[in-house]
Amino acid sequence: MTALPPATSLSHAETDAANAPPVLALDGIGKSFPGVRALDGVALELYPGEVTALVGENGAGKSTIVKILTGIYQPDGGTIRLDGQEVRFPSAADAARAGVTAIHQETVLFDELTVAENIFLGHAPRGPLGLIDWRKMRQEAGAILTRIGASLDPGAKLSDLGIASKHLVAIARALSIDARVVIMDEPTAALSHKEIHELYALVDRLKAEGKAILFISHKFDEIFRIADRWTVFRDGRHVGSGRMRDVTEAQLVQMMVGRAVDQIFPERTPAPGPRVMQVEGLSHPTEFDDVTFDLHEGEILGFYGLVGAGRSELMQCLFGISRPSAGACRIGEVDLAARGAAGAIGQAIGQGIVYVPEDRGKQGAIKGLPIFQNVTLPSLGRTSRSGFLRLAEEFALARTYCERLDLRAASLDQDIANLSGGNQQKVVIAKWLATKPRVIILDEPTKGIDIGSKAAVHAFMAELAAEGLAVIMVSSEIPEIMGMSDRAIVMREGRIAARLDRAEMSPEVLVRAAAGIAADAKAAPLATEEPA
C-alpha cells in the first residue's frame, strides 16, 4: 500500500521536502482575549515546497493564527521557530522582513496605486538621491509578474483590476519581498472557476520555488487537490496533523467537529403554532438565490452555514435593508418583498419583523442618546401623540422592557455609551421587544460574549419562543444550532443546502451540508420540504 498518490507525482520538490526540516514551526501557541481563549497551545509546521492545509470550523482559531504569524497579534505563550531559530514578530513589518507574507480573502492592497507601486510599497528600489527609481521599479515588477505567469501591466491602476488579478498582485508582492512562507486565507472564496484553476497553477509554481505555503480553505475538493499536508484546529486547539495521502474526507470532518462541546442549553418543549411568515423563492442579484421556508409561532429556526454563505444578507433582505430581485416574503396578508425601497424597514417593523444585527456596536446602540431613548426609537409612533413625543410614556415603555431584561443601569436617563457591552446588548434587545414583534431575527446572538452571558441569551430565546414569538437564529456555532433550534436550515453559497429536523441534526451532517461535501443519505440536500 505504498503506492504513489495519483494526484501529485513525486516531483523534485517533494522528494526534497520529505526530509527537509520545517521552515516555520509553531509550538504551544496560546492567545486569549477577554472572555475568549482563541488559541490554546496549538502547533503548526510549514515545510519548504509544500502546501499545508489548515482546516477547522468557524472560530477554531484559524484567523488568529494567521494574525500571529503576520505580526498583528502577539501570542500569550509558545514559540515560533524560523529555520530552527526562535523568532518573534512584534509588528507586521517584522513578519514581512522575516519572509512571512499573507494573501487575504479580501486583498489588502491600495486601489489608487499602480500594480508596481503595490508590489513595492515600503521597499521600492531607490535611486542615488534616495528617491524612488520608477523605471527600475516598473522593470522589476514586470519581471516578477512574468515569473508568476501574470500578464498585467505594472503601470495599471489597481482599482481597474478584478479580484483574481489583485490576488496575482498580492502574490507578486509576496515574491518581491522574497517571502519564504506564503499564507493564503481562503484565496478562492471570491474567484470564478477559471480563476481558481489559474490560482492552483500558481500555487504549484510557488511550491516549485520552494515556498512553504499555508492554505486555509473550507472547500475540501481544493484541499485534496493542492495540499500536501493537513492540520486541524478545533476550538482553539490543535487536533492533529499529517500528510494528505494518509487521510480521508470523513476523517477530516470527524476531527473538525469532534464531539459537541459540553454546554447546557435550556430545556424546552417546542410547540410550534400557526405559520407567521412564508418565504418563497426569495433571490438577490448577488448574495442568495431561491430561498424558500416557512416560519411558525413559537419555534426557533436556526440558520447554519459558513461565513459568506449569504445568511446575514438573507436576513437583512427580509428586514428590508436590501431589495430582493425575485420571490415573496409573506407575513399575514402582506408581501414584504413587493414593497418599495423607501420605508421598507419601517414596514417590516410595522409587520412585526425585527432584526438584531450581528455587530451591535456598529448597528445597534446609538451613543449620545440616553438608554430610554435608545429603547423607544423604533416605537415612537406608539409613544407619541399627534406628532409630539411624550417622554413619560417613553420612559414607562423603556422601564418595562429593561426590567424584563434585568438591565443593570443607574438610570434610564444615562447615556447608553456608559454601559458595559452586555448591558448595551440588553438595551438593543429591549428596543426590539418594545415594538411587540411577531418575528425576531437574531444574527449571531452570542458572538463574542462570555459563557455566562451566552447562557442568559439562550434562556431568553427559549422564553421568547415559549411566549409564541417566531425566532430566527443565525449562528456559526454548531453546538448553539443543535442546542437551540427546533429546525435548522443550512445555507451554502447563497442557496439552501439542507433542511434538518432536530432529530436529523448532527455536527457531521451540518458541516457536510455547509461545506458541500458529497452528500450521504443523512444530509441529502433539499431533503424534505415540510407541508405548507
Place this chain on the structure above:
Amino acid sequence: MSRHLKSREALLLLAIVVMTGAIALRFPAFIAPLNLIGTFTDTSPLIILALGEMVVILCRCIDLSVAANLALAGMIAAMLDVAGVPLPLIILAAVAAGALVGAINGVLVWKLDIPPIVVTLGTMTIARGMIFVLSGGKWINDQALSGAFKGFPRAVVLGLPVLAWIAIAVVLVFVVLIRATPLGRAFFAVGGNPNAAVYTGIDVGRTQFWAFTLSGALAGLAGYLWISRYAVAYVDIANGFELDVVAACVIGGISIAGGAGSVAGAFLGALFLGITKNALPVIGVSPFWQMAISGAAILAAVAINARESRRPGRIILKSVEQTALEART
C-alpha cells in the same frame, strides 16, 4: 442631552457672565440695559442661523451655504419690497427662497450622496452668483426700501425689538422640535450612529434633507431680518458669516462628529461670540485681534469637547480584535 453636556452649557454660561462682568468693571456702560439689548439684537441673526446649523451638524453634515443663502434671500426680499409687495408676503418669500436652497442642498446629499461640505460649498458660490445675476451687481440702498420693510424688526414690543423676539421665538420652537418631535430625535440618532439608525427604520438621507431645509429656511428668515436691519442689500452681504455660524455651534458644544449637542449650547455659543464681537471694540481691541480671539475660543471649545469624548468608558462593545490592537499599543 446627558448630564455632562448640561454641565458644559453651565460652564459656557458662566464664561459669558464672567466675561461680561469683567468688561463691566472697566466699562460700566457695557451692561447698561440698552446696550445689553443692543448686543442681543445684534446677535439675533447669528442665533437663528446657529440653530439651523446645529441640526445639520447633528446629522454629521455641515452647511457652508447659510451666509450666501441669507444674502440671496435678503436680496430677493429687498427687490420684492422695491416692487411694492406687502411685507408678510416678502417675509414668506424670503423663508421659502432660503428653504429652497436648503432643500437643494438636502437633495444633493440625500439622493446623490455627495459630501455635504462639497455640496454647500457649491451652492454657496451659486447663491452669491445668483445675487449678482438678480441685482445686476447693484446695491439696494436705504432710500429705495420702504418704511414698513425697515421698521418691522426694529419695532419695540415689551422693551425688546421684534428682531430679538424672533430669535427668542426660534429658540423656543427649536426646544420643542428637538425635545418633543420624532424628527428632533432622528437628528441625534442619524448623527450618533447612522448604521443603527438605518436598522431602526429611520431614513438617514431624508432626515439630513430636513435638517438642510430647516437650516435654509432659517437662513431665508435671517436674510430679510439682516437686510431690513442694515437697510442695504448687495452681493457681499454677510460674506464669510458661515464661519461665525459654525463657530457658534462648535463653541456651544455641538459635536462636529454628529449626534451630540443641544439648543441651549448653540444659543449660548452664538451669544458668547456675539458678546465678544460687541465687547472687543468697546475695550479697544483691534478687529484683527478680535478674529484671533474668536479663533482661540473655537479651538478651546474643540479641545474641551475632544477631552470629553475621550473619557474612559465611552467606547464600549469593542470587538475582540480592537481590544487586542489596543492592548498592543
